[in-house]
Structures are given as C-alpha cells and as structure tokens.
Amino acid sequence: MVAAAPPPAAPPVEHVHTAAPVAGRVAPHGWSTYVVHDGDTLDGIARRFGTTVGVLASHNGLRHPGLIHAGDRVAVPRTAPARTAPAVARTVHVVRAGETMSHIAAHYRVSLAGLLKANRLSAASIIHPGDRVVVRGGAVASSAAKASARKAAAPATKTYTVRAGDTLSGIAARFDVTVADLARASRVSPGSLLQVGQRLRVPVSAAHAVSDTFNGVRYPAAVVAAARRNHDLLAKRSVPSRSETRRLVAETARRHGVDPRLALAVAYNESGWNQRMVSPANAVGVMQVIPSGGDWASSLLGRRLDLLDTRDNITAGVVMLRALGRASSSTEQAVAGYYQGLASVQQHGMYADTKAYVRTILQLRRTM
Numbered sequence: 001m002v003a004a005a006p007p008p009a010a011p012p013v014e015h016v017h018t019a020a021p022v023a024g025r026v027a028p029h030g031w032s033t034y035v036v037h038d039g040d041t042l043d044g045i046a047r048r049f050g051t052t053v054g055v056l057a058s059h060n061g062l063r064h065p066g067l068i069h070a071g072d073r074v075a076v077p078r079t080a081p082a083r084t085a086p087a088v089a090r091t092v093h094v095v096r097a098g099e100t101m102s103h104i105a106a107h108y109r110v111s112l113a114g115l116l117k118a119n120r121l122s123a124a125s126i127i128h129p130g131d132r133v134v135v136r137g138g139a140v141a142s143s144a145a146k147a148s149a150r151k152a153a154a155p156a157t158k159t160y161t162v163r164a165g166d167t168l169s170g171i172a173a174r175f176d177v178t179v180a181d182l183a184r185a186s187r188v189s190p191g192s193l194l195q196v197g198q199r200l201r202v203p204v205s206a207a208h209a210v211s212d213t214f215n216g217v218r219y220p221a222a223v224v225a226a227a228r229r230n231h232d233l234l235a236k237r238s239v240p241s242r243s244e245t246r247r248l249v250a251e252t253a254r255r256h257g258v259d260p261r262l263a264l265a266v267a268y269n270e271s272g273w274n275q276r277m278v279s280p281a282n283a284v285g286v287m288q289v290i291p292s293g294g295d296w297a298s299s300l301l302g303r304r305l306d307l308l309d310t311r312d313n314i315t316a317g318v319v320m321l322r323a324l325g326r327a328s329s330s331t332e333q334a335v336a337g338y339y340q341g342l343a344s345v346q347q348h349g350m351y352a353d354t355k356a357y358v359r360t361i362l363q364l365r366r367t368m
Contacts, residue, residue, distance in 0.1 A: 031059075032078040036068050036352075040109075049076040071352030095131040100272025108135045112269070113363050122367040157185050157201040162194045175202050175235065210278055219280045226291075227282040233308060234285075239275040240310055245286055246273050252314045258322050262331070265364035266321065266338060267314070269357075275310045286310060287317025296320065335361045 034045060042062070046053050056062070060075050068074070093104055101121065105112040116122060118136050127133065160171060168190065172182045183190040186200040194200075210231045212224045219227075240248065246264065253263035270288035271277035283290050284307045289297070291307070297316035298305045300323055305312040321334065324342055328334040336345045340354045350358065 030078045031075045034074050034076045036070055036072040036074060040068065040070070042068055042074075045074060045076065051077050069352040070356045091135040093133045093135055095127050095133060100268075100274065101127060101133070102269055102272055104133055104135070110135060112360055116367075157203055160200045160202050162196055162198040162200065164196050166194055166196075168192065168194060171200065171202070210280055212280055219282075223282050224280050227278050227280055227284075230282065230284050230308060231276075231278040234276045234278065237308070242273040245275065245310065245314075248311060249273065249286065249314050249318075252311070252318045253321075256315075256318050256322050258318050258325070259365075261365045261368035262335075262361070263318055263321060264368045265361050266317065266335070268364055268368075269360055270317075275313060284308065285313035287313055287320075289313060289316045289320070293320060296323075332358050332362070 034049070036045070042053050042056055046056050056074060056076065062068075091108065093108070095104075101115055102112050105115045108115075115133070115135065118134050121127075160175075162171075168182060168188075169179050172179045175182075179190050181203050182200065183192070185203050188200070210224065210228045212218055212221070239245075245267075249263050249267045250260040253260040267273055267286050270283075271286050273286060275285045277286075277288065278284050279288060281290060284294075289307050294305055294307045294316050297319050300319045301315070305316045307313050307316060321338060324334040324337040325331070327342060328337060333342070333345060335358045336342075336350045336354050339357045340351060345354070
C-alpha cells in the first residue's frame with residue numbers, strides 16, 4: 001500500500017458503484033447479489049458463478065470491469081444449492097528472500113489476519129527464507145490452476161558474472177539473498193571459490209520486482225522508472241535487519257509522541273519492516289512514503305529527509321502519522337488519511353479498500 005501525501009490529496013480513485021441490472025438478461029436460476037471481498041476479481045467471480053466477465057459487466061453496467069473493490073455489490077447468476085461444501089485448499093508456501101506475510105497473503109488472495117492465525121504467528125513474528133507458511137482458504141484449484149501456480153511460484157533468477165574480489169557472501173549481500181539460496185540457484189557449494197568470469201544465477205524475489213501495475217492500476221512510465229531507480233539503489237545499500245528496523249520504528253514513534261504500536265502496525269503492513277521495499281507508485285522503504293509525502297514530512301521537521309535512508313524514512317512516516325492524528329477526528333480517520341489522503345477522506349469518506357486497510361492496521365496494532 002502507498003502512504004498518501006497530505007492535502008492536496010492524490011487524484012481520487014475511481015470506484016465502481018453497481019448500476020441497476022440491465023433488463024432482459026437471463027440466468028438459469030435468476031440473479032442474486034454478491035458482495036465483493038478483498039482479493040476478488042471480476043474474472044474470478046465470473047468463474048465462481050459459471051458466467052463470463054462480459055455478462056457480469058453488461059448486466060451490472062460496469063464501465064471498468066477491472067476495478068472492483070471490497071464492499072461493492074455485484075449481481076450474479078443464482079446457482080443451484082450445492083450438495084457438498086467446497087473443499088478447502090491447503091498450500092504450503094516456502095518463503096523466499098524479501099517476502100513478508102502481507103505479500104504472501106496478497107499473492108494467495110487471503111486475509112493477512114487469517115494467514116497469521118493459521119500459522120500461529122503475530123504481526124511481530126519474523127519470517128526467513130526457507131520457512132514454510134501454510135495457506136488455507138478458497139476452493140481446491142483445478143489441475144491447470146495448480147500447474148500455473150507452481151510455475152508462478154518458481155523462483156526467477158538473473159545472471160551475474162563474477163568479478164575480481166567477489167565472494168559468494170558478498171554477492172548474496174548485494175542482492176539481498178541468502179548464501180544458501182544463491183549457491184542452490186547457481187548449483188555450487190556454499191564454500192566454493194569463485195573464478196573471475198564465472199556466471200552465477202541470482203534468485204530474484206517477486207517481492208522486490210517493481211512492475212508497472214499494482215492492485216489493477218498501471219502507473220505512469222516516469223513514476224515506475226523512478227521507482228526502479230530507487231529499488232536498484234536500495235539493493236546496493238546496507239540496511240538494518242527487520243528486528244532492528246522494528247526497534248527503530250518503536251523508538252522513533254515514542255520520540256515524536258505517536259503510539260508505537262500504531263506505527264509498528266503501519267510499517268509492518270506497508271513493508272514487513274523492510275527498507276528495500278519499493279512500489280510501482282514509487283512508495284519507498286519501511287513506511288512506503290511517496291516523494292510528495294517525503295516533502296511534507298520534511299517541511300514538518302524543518303530539514304530535508306532522505307527516504308532511502310532507513311531512519312529518515314521511518315521518521316517521515318511517523319511525523320506524517322502524528323500530523324494526521326492531530327488533524328483527524330479519530331485514529332481510524334488518521335489511518336485512512338495515511339492510505340487515501342486526509343482531504344479525500346474528509347470530502348468523500350473512506351472508500352471500500354480504505355476501510356479494509358484501516359481494519360487491518362487496527363487488528364495488527366493489537367498484536368504489537
């Protein structure tokens with residue numbers, strides 16, 4: 001998620017509001033109403049109810065079928081009563097470098113709170129490459145879907161040519177992967193002596209790959225290019241461990257009079273306490289602050305903040321939370337302002353995805 005700047009707010013997000021069903025559409029068992037949940041897509045809903053995206057879009061008068069949000073109501077074909085309850089999928093996900101529980105939850109389209117509970121973890125828990133995370137929820141996938149999921153889960157790699165002075169541990173640190181993962185991908189022993197010119201395969205975590213699209217929104221090329229530059233810079237920098245970052249967030253929050261549990265919850269949900277995280281919107285670091293948000297935070301402090309610096313990034317997010325708290329009528333509104341922009345929240349109210357974001361943050365705060 002992206003930490004939004006203060007007024008003036010970012011351009012309002014266009015949300016889908018279901019129109020009255022178009023007359024004349026026929027469904028074998030008539031029509032019923034489906035309330036969109038987190039992670040739903042119109043394509044997924046269509047498959048679930050045995051219809052097509054075109055039929056749903058036409059029947060509901062949706063001009064932008066790709067943009068649906070939790071809480072929206074969609075008219076769907078009524079199905080015959082199921083004879084048996086659908087089987088519940090159980091997937092074991094092996095954690096890769098850079099991944100957080102929030103990213104795993106988003107990948108499998110399950111709630112973060114449910115994923116934490118299924119694995120007997122709290123928001124304060126740290127996961128490491130190689131850990132196994134049990135994912136439950138949804139109907140059992142078809143063979144084709146399972147094959148597609150296995151293909152998507154296969155770790156991507158890129159080629160690195162060894163230069164004079166390189167070591168396996170140094171290369172692993174540079175690309176934020178473990179020595180074991182690097183050795184395994186390159187089919188060498190962790191204790192191998194490298195040769196200049198040797199080619200290694202470096203695992204590339206999907207969590208660190210900056211695409212041009214997030215949550216169905218494609219960002220301008222200039223913004224994505226800036227995000228990728230920041231990602232590349234952070235990949236080469238030394239950053240604190242997640243446990244150290246957690247301590248820094250709590251300390252910074254106390255110093256600025258912000259509830260440490262709230263700051264920790266926001267930071268965990270935004271990045272998993274990972275300074276190397278960069279989104280397609282160029283939201284950077286632990287607190288996922290966009291450049292305009294960094295400018296605002298700098299003006300609040302009276303000094304220039306470097307969002308690529310871990311301490312400055314945390315400070316930016318914390319002082320933004322402090323300012324939003326002072327300008328809001330409640331903690332819920334302040335958290336919504338961090339996500340949607342306070343001016344937008346005050347003018348339009350919370351969008352459905354904003355409400356889901358606020359619920360998640362407040363749930364996480366209780367675990368800190």
